Amino acid sequence: MPFSLTTWNINSVRLRIEAVARFLKEQAPDVLCLQETKCPDANFPHAAFKEAGYEHIALNGQKGYHGVAIVSRHPFANVDARDFCDKGDSRHVAVTLDGKFGGVEIHDFYVPAGGDEPDVKVNPKFAHKLDFVDEMGAWFQREPKAGGKAILVGDLNIAPLEHDVWSHKALLNVVSHTEVEVTKFSRAQKAGKWCDALRKFVPHDQKLYTWWSYRSPDWAGADKGRRLDHVWVSPPLADSVKTMRVHRDARGWERPSDHAPVTVELAL
């Protein structure tokens, strides 16, 4: 049975609710995972999602910063959220689907950006990012359960491969592409036996981006992007991923997020 899922760092769900509604109308994924909702749960724009057909909503939001949400056409059997690094911030929410896709686990992550300086001695935000990724790896030793069907998505804020950034050489010492981040990222991915669903479709020697800085006066022309958003699937789903698309056009909409939505289709 076909199943589609989109991940999108929306950079304020309230500010961009019309863009979200347009996307859902045009693309109609089964599930949408958002990051950087910047919205307390009490203020989440439920009505717009319900009108669009997404009646099932799992939230882990907070005031002003961060925040994740999963909205779905299908019911949830379970909702969970984990407080990585015990900081009380909203960077993870998970659901287990019920109904015709029953048993499939979906994890939505917003990994810390890590600040400017890639040095834990002077930059606590970078230390937090590295600790966060380490804790993900430790948790993936037991989660998801062996043999389980799981999908992990989100703004992981690390571009691991050489061609996940516009210039490997220029970004080697830039937070998101440093060696220590990439090493920890790969370790966490291996710990959960996660399969990189996006790179299944794009060879490693070809550029693949999901994010373009607001600071560029001509983001599309300069095309100095990074692949910060990811979709991983557990081993039982590795062969079920049928298509992948980065919706680059949405980066060019009026008052856009700096991240493009990314959609995968699976045969479940």
Added chain:
DNA sequence: ATGCCCCATTAAATGGGA
């Protein structure tokens, strides 16, 4: 090789993004 930016909060800066 960084960036001319953008968002939320709280009241014209500040913190955060990446």
